[in-house]
Amino acid sequence: MSINQSTITTNGGIRSTFVEVNLPQLSRNLDAIRGVVSPAKIMIVVKANAYGHGLTTVAKYLDPQVDYIGVAVLEEGILLREIGVGSPILVLGGIWGDQIPLYIENNLTLTAPSVERLAQINQAAQAAGKKAKVHLKIDTGMERIGVHYYNAHTLQAAALKCKHVVVEGIFSHFASADGADLAHAKLQLERFNEVLHFYDKHSLSMPIRHMANSGGILQLPESHFDMVRPGIMAYGVYPSLAPKRTIEVKPTLAWKSRVVYFKVTKPEHPVSYGSTWQTDHDVRIVTVPVGYGDGYFRAMSNQTQVIIQGKKYQQVGSICMDQIMVNIESDSAFNGDEVILIGGDENGEKVTVEELAEWAGTIPYEILTNINTRVPRIYISE
Numbered sequence: 380m381s382i383n384q385s386t387i388t389t390n391g392g393i394r395s396t397f398v399e400v401n402l403p404q405l406s407r408n409l410d411a412i413r414g415v416v417s418p419a420k421i422m423i424v425v426k427a428n429a430y431g432h433g434l435t436t437v438a439k440y441l442d443p444q445v446d447y448i449g450v451a452v453l454e455e456g457i458l459l460r461e462i463g464v465g466s467p468i469l470v471l472g473g474i475w476g477d478q479i480p481l482y483i484e485n486n487l488t489l490t491a492p493s494v495e496r497l498a499q500i501n502q503a504a505q506a507a508g509k510k511a512k513v514h515l516k517i518d519t520g521m522e523r524i525g526v527h528y529y530n531a532h533t534l535q536a537a538a539l540k541c542k543h544v545v546v547e548g549i550f551s552h553f554a555s556a557d558g559a560d561l562a563h564a565k566l567q568l569e570r571f572n573e574v575l576h577f578y579d580k581h582s583l584s585m586p587i588r589h590m591a592n593s594g595g596i597l598q599l600p601e602s603h604f605d606m607v608r609p610g611i612m613a614y615g616v617y618p619s620l621a622p623k624r625t626i627e628v629k630p631t632l633a634w635k636s637r638v639v640y641f642k643v644t645k646p647e648h649p650v651s652y653g654s655t656w657q658t659d660h661d662v663r664i665v666t667v668p669v670g671y672g673d674g675y676f677r678a679m680s681n682q683t684q685v686i687i688q689g690k691k692y693q694q695v696g697s698i699c700m701d702q703i704m705v706n707i708e709s710d711s712a713f714n715g716d717e718v719i720l721i722g723g724d725e726n727g728e729k730v731t732v733e734e735l736a737e738w739a740g741t742i743p744y745e746i747l748t749n750i751n752t753r754v755p756r757i758y759i760s761e
């Protein structure tokens with residue numbers, strides 16, 4: 380959905396709670412990443428609705444700016460082909476045998492995590508009269524999908540015999556590249572390098588090697604190889620507090636709503652479900668139409684702050700499914716006033732994804748990917 384800002388109304392048309400995505404900032408973030416990793420190529424990861432930014436618009440916009448697109452599941456890849464995305468697309472997750480023809484039909488690159496799956500891919504490609512493009516997945520210390528590094532040669536050797544498969548790439552994934560302690564990440568890197576020797580040893584051409592997620596991009600330059608796979612950093616959010624912010628990126632998403640109701644609340648009149656908060660003096664309370672049904676986690680109740688008229692205010696009482704209450708004390712606010720849930724305003728006040736993650740007891744990734752589809756996305760293109 381692409382809607383001009385002037386079409387946002389409080390009394391009709393689009394819902395007054397929405398996410399605003401700044402597309403050019405996405406490009407600037409990618410440029411910043413490219414500046415550091417070049418000549419390595421960039422695979423933008425757009426799984427989980429492009430980290431909440433809206434899969435189709437983001438992928439369409441970035442299609443000409445990236446070398447590769449990474450998704451988690453087959454359905455995401457098929458959707459991107461249906462809307463005309465032309466970049467190579469790697470499905471990073473696990474595969475089921477009966478889905479393989481769909482990958483081939485839609486020209487999606489498969490993750491080959493085992494000898495058995497590789498054989499199935501080869502067979503399906505032969506049946507389709509096509510060559511299947513695969514990236515071999517090596518498990519160097521995540522214990523998720525992929526062949527163990529100590530057995531990797533079996534997969535690498537098997538691939539040489541698969542006539543209907545092209546091994547375009549080989550990759551691994553870090554378990555903790557965004558932490559302060561990089562010992563495990565470095566061990567993983569060492570194991571991956573060991574696995575790659577196979578190609579030199581047998582005088583074979585090297586497939587596209589890739590390993591770095593946002594943490595690896597920031598903290599382990601040796602992991603950039605031929606391609607990097609930025610997710611969260613491309614969206615302007617750092618993977619955790621630990622890494623030095625050596626690449627400057629800025630958030631590409633703001634979450635906004637509007638005041639929908641105003642009342643004065645007296646002492647001994649607790650606010651919201653479960654009566655978890657009450658005042659000891661008369662306060663002004665405004666209601667904002669957003670709740671955990673949108674992905675504004677209930678776990679953040681009585682902790683979050685929002686910005687109204689350039690000032691931060693405390694959300695009070697339990698977060699409801701569709702509404703929250705905010706204490707503006709003796710200040711004034713009017714129906715229709717903008718409420719910033721994530722983002723900044725002209726006065727320099729801001730609420731960050733990191734803060735919401737802290738309030739909810741989770742990580743920024745979970746905040747972004749849980750803003751659900753009931754919340755319309757609006758795109759700023761300049």
Ligand SMILES: *Cc1c(COP(=O)(O)O)cnc(C)c1O
Nearest residue numbers: 424471552592593608609610611
């Ligand atoms: C999600 C994912 C990424 C991107 O990770 P970020 O930490 O968001 O940069 C890269 N590679 C794989 C395999 C992933 O699953």
